[in-house]
Amino acid sequence: MSNILRIELTVDQRRELRELLARRDLTRYTRQRAECIRLLDRGKTAPEVADLLECNVVTVRAAAHRLHDGGVKALLDAPRPGRPARVLGxxxxxxxxxxxxxxxxxxxxxxxxxxxxxxxxxxxxxxxxxxxxxxxxxDGFRWKRTRDTVRHQADPVLQQAARAQLEDLRTYGWRRTRASAT
Structure with missing residues (x-):
């Protein structure tokens, strides 16, 4: 008794498989499983398909079992667990x-x-x-860091008055005594 894996698709299954392979949004593994089935249908053996697709023979056989159990739709990836992501459309x-x-x-x-x-x-x-x-x-939005100061919004007249008031309060010997202390 031979353990050679043989797959013969119906006309409808071949059409479904072609439509599946034509999709651009397939994941890597779904595409790999579909290619396994396509090559097996063309008469290749499981080791030949594994060699062509650079995968393991077990992967090829698993794809064939998926097809047998659930048809072409079973080749798709299972949904991921968890809450689906909310996408900013x-x-x-x-x-x-x-x-x-x-x-x-x-x-x-x-x-x-x-x-x-x-x-x-x-x-x-x-x-x-x-x-x-x-x-x-x-999306092309560019920005700079926001200013950390509101100096640009201050009234220049009030700034000048404050500077003058500070000058009057300054002790003039402060720098000399500080420099000599160190």
């Missing part, structure tokens, strides 16, 4: 761009954590500050 990115454009025109600056909080409150999107920073950079 095109509409969310467009809303964010509008907010930043309007804010820039009004002279309002945003930090990335503040933008993250705005997205959580207004759009219901939970996103990390690091990933939001990366998305903003990819």
């Amino acid at each position: 095109d509409d969310g990115r467009a809303a964010l761009a509008r907010l930043l454009d309007v804010s820039a025109a009004e002279g309002i600056t945003w930090t990335v954590p503040a933008l993250r909080d705005w997205l959580r409150e207004q759009r219901g999107v939970e996103i990390s500050a690091d990933w939001l920073w990366e998305l903003l950079r990819r």
Whole structure:
């Protein structure tokens, strides 16, 4: 008795397999399993397929068992456990761009954590500050570090008056005595 693995697909299964392989969003392992089945259907043996695809024979046989148990749809990866990620889609990115454009025109600056909080409150999107920073950079948004001082907003007349008052209070022997003490 021979243990040679043979697969003969129906016309519908071949069509499904071609459609699956034509998709651009396949994961690496789904594509590998589909290629295993395609090559097995063409008459290749499991060791030949493993050699062509540079994988283990066990991988080829597992793909054949998946096909046998659930058809072409079983070649897809199983869903990942956990809560699905909330993605900032095109509409969310467009809303964010509008907010930043309007804010820039009004002279309002945003930090990335503040933008993250705005997205959580207004759009219901939970996103990390690091990933939001990366998305903003990819979308072409540039910024500089915000100023840590409000000196540029001060009244020059009041500044001059304060300087004059400080000059009157300064003791002139302070520098000389400090320098001689050290």
